[in-house]
Amino acid sequence: MMLVKKKIRCAAVTLCALLAVLVAAFGFHANSVGKATAAAVRPPVGTSMPILMYHSMLPPTTMQGTYIVSPELFEQDLQYLKKEGYTTIVMQDLINYVNGTGTLPQKPIILTFDDGYFNNYKYAYPLLKKYNMKMVLSPIGICTEQFSKANSDHITYSHVTWKELNEMLSSGLVEVQNHTYNLHKSNGGRLGASKRRSESVADYQKMLLADLGHVQDLMYQNTGVRMNTFVYPFGAISEASSDVIKQLGFQATLTCSEKMNYITKDAECLYGLGRFLRPPKIPPAQFFAKKINVIPKK
Numbered sequence: 001m002m003l004v005k006k007k008i009r010c011a012a013v014t015l016c017a018l019l020a021v022l023v024a025a026f027g028f029h030a031n032s033v034g035k036a037t038a039a040a041v042r043p044p045v046g047t048s049m050p051i052l053m054y055h056s057m058l059p060p061t062t063m064q065g066t067y068i069v070s071p072e073l074f075e076q077d078l079q080y081l082k083k084e085g086y087t088t089i090v091m092q093d094l095i096n097y098v099n100g101t102g103t104l105p106q107k108p109i110i111l112t113f114d115d116g117y118f119n120n121y122k123y124a125y126p127l128l129k130k131y132n133m134k135m136v137l138s139p140i141g142i143c144t145e146q147f148s149k150a151n152s153d154h155i156t157y158s159h160v161t162w163k164e165l166n167e168m169l170s171s172g173l174v175e176v177q178n179h180t181y182n183l184h185k186s187n188g189g190r191l192g193a194s195k196r197r198s199e200s201v202a203d204y205q206k207m208l209l210a211d212l213g214h215v216q217d218l219m220y221q222n223t224g225v226r227m228n229t230f231v232y233p234f235g236a237i238s239e240a241s242s243d244v245i246k247q248l249g250f251q252a253t254l255t256c257s258e259k260m261n262y263i264t265k266d267a268e269c270l271y272g273l274g275r276f277l278r279p280p281k282i283p284p285a286q287f288f289a290k291k292i293n294v295i296p297k298k
Contacts, residue, residue: 046262050292051110053275057123063156069280071123078131080284088134090175091229095251098267111135112275116144118158128173137174138231141181141215162222169223177229181215184233192233201240208244
């Protein structure tokens, strides 16, 4: 009975995520429209840094939806990126470049997977090994904790376990980042890690510090990793979160805002990075030409 409740709880988190991403995309980032329009009149400065956002990965014969891509489509993406000369990097590479302790390849790109589904381990991870490419995985802390105890690997609803995370980390192809411990939901007027209207700034920051700090500790205890990037659930951002993010030592944040990033040597450019959602069914050439202006080689 407990396992069933846990499955239902994490499944509810997943369903909520699909609905709330739409809310976040059109609501929480409305203020950015004016800024983007003003910025468009000036040539962008810095290195182009496209970031893609994936979620669940399932064969076409199973559940399908806006936030589910097939392993076949993901493999086509990897093949296309290889052909076009892109090199996958992780957030630590980007941070090192900005801090002056590393370099970037000629055409860098970051592949991110939100929520930490077991099917990412089942389908995406083997393809990364096949093509020697990298991804950034951001699991929901409470779900990884629960499924590590449940010992249940189901492709449609399970989340990665500590054991599976450690296996992927040891490959050098997977990086893990913070996606909250238990804020990946819409509950009581709070969407994701956002501030409730009725909540004081002090209470909000205390809550956020506790949640993010808890999953930071859990990840370190179970994998030895200190995560350096915060991934906003649903892209729901509150201004009051900034102090907490920096207090916990995060050097970058990822949102759901669909935009190209331009990386400079200013550390502030790493906060509020945008990502392009990868929808199903659209062929790689069409998707990449539209989102990151890739002109296919002849």
